[in-house]
Amino acid sequence: MKLMCGVSDANTRLSRLLLGSVCLFMAMAASSYSGHIRYMSNDEFLAFSFEEGSPRLQFLILDQALRDDAEQILERRLGSARQRYWRDGERTAWIMEEIGKEYPITMGLVVGEHGIEHVRILVYREPRGGEVHERFFTRQFEGAVLANGNRLDRSIDNITGATLSVDAVTRVSRLVLRLHDEALSR
Amino acid sequence: MKPVLIVLLILPLLALQGCGALRAPDFEVADAENLEEWQIEGRLRIRGDQGREDTWFTFTQINGSFDMGLLPDAPVGEPGAVLRAEDMHGTDLHLMARDRETSELALSIRDQLPVHHMAYWLRGLPATPDASMTHDKPGYITAMTDDGWDIEYRNLMRVNNYMLPERMRMTRNGTRVDIDLVRAETGYLSSPCPRDFLPGAGHPGAVSDDADPGRDRVAELVPADGSAPMPRWVDREAFCAQLYKVHGKIPDPRVGLYGPDSMMWKLQAPMAPGGLGAGRALLLQNAHPWVTRGVDEHSVVRDDPLGRARRTFQHVFSIVYGSMPQVMGSANQVHAIHESIEGDMSYDAGAFKQGTEYRANEINAMIWVHSTLWETLAKMYEQIKGKLTDEEKEQFYQESKLFAMVFGIPEDALPRTWNEFVAYNEAMWASEQLTVTDATQQLREDLFRPQSVFLIFPMWAQRISTAANLPEEVREKYDINYGAWQKTNYFWIKNSARVTSWVLPGRLENNPFHHEAHARLDGERPGFYQRWLIRTLMGQERLVN
Numbered sequence: 094m095k096l097m098c099g100v101s102d103a104n105t106r107l108s109r110l111l112l113g114s115v116c117l118f119m120a121m122a123a124s125s126y127s128g129h130i131r132y133m134s135n136d137e138f139l140a141f142s143f144e145e146g147s148p149r150l151q152f153l154i155l156d157q158a159l160r161d162d163a164e165q166i167l168e169r170r171l172g173s174a175r176q177r178y179w180r181d182g183e184r185t186a187w188i189m190e191e192i193g194k195e196y197p198i199t200m201g202l203v204v205g206e207h208g209i210e211h212v213r214i215l216v217y218r219e220p221r222g223g224e225v226h227e228r229f230f231t232r233q234f235e236g237a238v239l240a241n242g243n244r245l246d247r248s249i250d251n252i253t254g255a256t257l258s259v260d261a262v263t264r265v266s267r268l269v270l271r272l273h274d275e276a277l278s279r
Numbered sequence: 280m281k282p283v284l285i286v287l288l289i290l291p292l293l294a295l296q297g298c299g300a301l302r303a304p305d306f307e308v309a310d311a312e313n314l315e316e317w318q319i320e321g322r323l324r325i326r327g328d329q330g331r332e333d334t335w336f337t338f339t340q341i342n343g344s345f346d347m348g349l350l351p352d353a354p355v356g357e358p359g360a361v362l363r364a365e366d367m368h369g370t371d372l373h374l375m376a377r378d379r380e381t382s383e384l385a386l387s388i389r390d391q392l393p394v395h396h397m398a399y400w401l402r403g404l405p406a407t408p409d410a411s412m413t414h415d416k417p418g419y420i421t422a423m424t425d426d427g428w429d430i431e432y433r434n435l436m437r438v439n440n441y442m443l444p445e446r447m448r449m450t451r452n453g454t455r456v457d458i459d460l461v462r463a464e465t466g467y468l469s470s471p472c473p474r475d476f477l478p479g480a481g482h483p484g485a486v487s488d489d490a491d492p493g494r495d496r497v498a499e500l501v502p503a504d505g506s507a508p509m510p511r512w513v514d515r516e517a518f519c520a521q522l523y524k525v526h527g528k529i530p531d532p533r534v535g536l537y538g539p540d541s542m543m544w545k546l547q548a549p550m551a552p553g554g555l556g557a558g559r560a561l562l563l564q565n566a567h568p569w570v571t572r573g574v575d576e577h578s579v580v581r582d583d584p585l586g587r588a589r590r591t592f593q594h595v596f597s598i599v600y601g602s603m604p605q606v607m608g609s610a611n612q613v614h615a616i617h618e619s620i621e622g623d624m625s626y627d628a629g630a631f632k633q634g635t636e637y638r639a640n641e642i643n644a645m646i647w648v649h650s651t652l653w654e655t656l657a658k659m660y661e662q663i664k665g666k667l668t669d670e671e672k673e674q675f676y677q678e679s680k681l682f683a684m685v686f687g688i689p690e691d692a693l694p695r696t697w698n699e700f701v702a703y704n705e706a707m708w709a710s711e712q713l714t715v716t717d718a719t720q721q722l723r724e725d726l727f728r729p730q731s732v733f734l735i736f737p738m739w740a741q742r743i744s745t746a747a748n749l750p751e752e753v754r755e756k757y758d759i760n761y762g763a764w765q766k767t768n769y770f771w772i773k774n775s776a777r778v779t780s781w782v783l784p785g786r787l788e789n790n791p792f793h794h795e796a797h798a799r800l801d802g803e804r805p806g807f808y809q810r811w812l813i814r815t816l817m818g819q820e821r822l823v824n
Contacts, residue, residue: 129307134417150408154368155343169475172315174343174367190313194619195612197309197440216307218440 129196129218132226135188138201138215139179146181153178153276166243166268167191176272184210185276187269193219193258200265204273208238208246209266222255225262234262239270306819308418309440311402315474316341318604319401319443319463320802322354325391327454332387335802338401341469343367345398349385354461354802355533360385367398391454393426400430401460403444418442427451437819438463439608461804462824467607471522473615476515496694500643501706507630508712511642513687518614518640521687522607528681532603533800535823536682542675543682544796547599548789551776552659558727558745559659563651565722566713566753568628569637569644575718577620577639585730593817595652598682600796600823610685614640617686629714642692646683647707653679654704658748663776672697708750715756723757743768791816795824 133141139148152175155163164171179186184205190197196218203211212234214226224230233249240246249263311317320337335350337358344365348358359381363373372389376382388394396406403420405412410425419442423430434445443463449456470476500508513521529536537543547553564570578587597609620639627633637644657675661667667675676697680690694700707713729738746754746761747769754761780788791805791812798805805813805824814820 129305131307131417136417150405150410152408160343167475169473170470171474172340172342172469173313177312188310190310195615197313199307199310216309218307218309 129216130223130226131216133201133213133215135201135215138188138213139186141213142186142201142203142211143179143181143184146184148179148181148186151178151180151276152176153272153279159272159275162243162271163268166271167264178272178276180276183277185273187272188215189265189269191261191265193222193255193261195219198225198258198261200262202234202266202269204269208236209234209270211235212262212266214262217258219258222252222258224252224255225258230259231262234266237266237270239267239274243267243271245270306437308437308442310418311441311443312404314340314402314441314465316468317402317463317465318468319460320354321458321460321462323388323459324457325388325454326456327391329387329391332384332391334384334388338397339468340367340398347388347394347397349381349388351381351384355800362389362394364395364398367395370395392456393428396426396428400425400428400447400449401444401458403432403435403442420444436460436463436821438821439465441465461802462799462821464602464604465608467604467611471526471603471607471610472519473611476519496692497699497703497706500646500692500694500703501710501712505630505711507635508643510636510638511692512638513614513640513642513645517689518687521684521689522610524690525681525684526603526607529603535600535602535606535796536685537599537678539797539800541678542671543599543678544793546656546660546675548785548793549660549664549780550788550790551780552663553656553790555663555741555744555772555776556655556659556748558741559748560651560655561726562723562745562749562757563655563713563753564648565719565726566715566756567644567647568624568631568714568716568719569639569641570648571716571719571722572622572624572628572637573620573639574722576622589817593822596790596792597823598685600792602799602823605823606685614687626716628716629711631712631714640687642688645686645688646693647712649679649683649686649688650700650704650707653682654700655748662748662773663780669697676700705750708752713753713756715758720757740772743772747773792823795822799824 142148153159154175155171155173160171160173177188184203186201186203188199188201190199192198198214198218199216201211201213201215202209212231214231217223217226230250230252233247234245237245237247245263245267249259251259316339318337318339320335322333322335325332333351335354337346337348337350339346339348344363345367347362349360349362350356350358352359359378360374360376362385363375364371365373372394374382374385374389376385393406399406400423403423405423405425407426410423412420413422414420419435420432422432428449428451431448431450432444433447435442436445437443441463443460444458445460447458447460449458502508525536531538565574594609594613598606601609617639622637624631624633624635624637631637639645653676657667657672673696680693683693684690694703727738727742729735743765746759746765749757749759786794786808791809794809795805795813798809804810805821810820813822
């Protein structure tokens, strides 16, 4: 658009009129545009998470005890029968979705020997609260491990206007740490 | 030459601009791995060494177990046989069949198909860790090899946030399976409430029946002294209790709240009455100061009125025409959105004083918004399509109560009959509860501003129709002129709509969601034209199929 609007040799009145129309119409069309944002694909996330290794797709079957724990952490009923993850040695990567307010947030988490290594928001679908994808927020989870009662060993700072999204990311982080322990122990 | 050239060059730009205003929003597919309860239905044909099988089927997963229902005779109805697995990762498969013939069909399918794997392949997911998959782009699978089967995904369909297979072919060792999927549900199969709702004590009978059937409900909603009614908030417990109550009233979840014999479908079907009445309903709603304040503080309607309208009508049509899981999905989404809409009045507005609290999930305000929809629809239907009898109006009103209830409004808070409903509307028009402030006037201007060159005429016609049909008291509050010019224009707009409605066949006159809902009841996909229209209007190909 910048190119079209900035063409310097458009010196005839007709050309200016037409270029002006194009810019105006495109601006008007763009103003009514909204939707989901993908920050990273699953493949990009896995490549980022396992730069040197070759992770293997695995499924963790959720038995009743694990499902009870997951329901307690997520504060909701859980109907899944399995949880997909990728593993390379003692490191695991999880791509999960959890509803913030209205739409699912897709997030990728990597867990290693010393707790959470990375949290990345892959897709954000809500119209508001997208700040949770910023590094200042996701950095808080790095190094986090589970403390008593499947809680994180630290408090996570809220973001004004994105409380539900913050809660969703925090819940999933706790769940992933619990699932990681289970995956390594099986 | 120059003017012709200008016109020729500008016309495509105008067309592009029109398309831009109705452009579909970005969509990033959600991961079907996270679908916790879902249902998909269609037809499968097997050709292999053991012969040929051809049957319609449904596949349902709830709480870690699944059912595969086989319907050899018709796409909808009771299944003739069911293959059930209590444990999705076990090997047991229980068979229930109504007769020997369907039992043999089920046994043949069980022997030829890896039914446990189907719980994943039907969502485009691997069943084993060794599967290899090919995607067009994230979430759009094209092929998979898993457990010795080659699976080709020939077409995908968007269902809510997911892309699920529409046509697939599976082959292995001389066996070929063609699967044609018609529709799917992606939630709210086991409960009408969200998954984070854990029923407490008092539930689901928390909403009491009418303790005093003789009380004056209109006077409660519109106090005679001009004050605002006592606020009544709808919390999650009360909301879910209402959903359970509605759920219990519906005999067939495929049909949804209403169905082909309902007055709701009859009045909602033709596009002209709802289309010409939209402005009236909106201005009546916005005259309630809480609505204007809520829009001011929480909505993007001013920046993106078309987008906001699209999302609103997605929910309205889903609730009117959808299956019960679709109705409950929309009801829960709307409730969740409303939960965050609250604040304080920053100015005096009629019956609502500065500093008082407002919330979107408040019963009296929701009753008003609900009333504007159905009172307007009935009025416009009578103008365009012809008079309704008293019995039809009564039936329509009683049906509309179900719509109110899925927003958490208790039935005993609503006017009892059509006549009471009319009295309530008239009392509201004259009351201080409807007050047009500067903010309301600004919102009116924003709402009627055309977003595209293609909308200049429709918006102008909408202004005329709104001026003609607003109650006089409310028209005066808005200071809208309704003189000879507007009357003349409304005369031909209304009569053009009547003639068009009379001339057009139902296929073109009725809204596409009406056709889509009928297709669902028949177990079919809607036609190409209806799907195109739905995609144009809603940005997605399916809404209530």
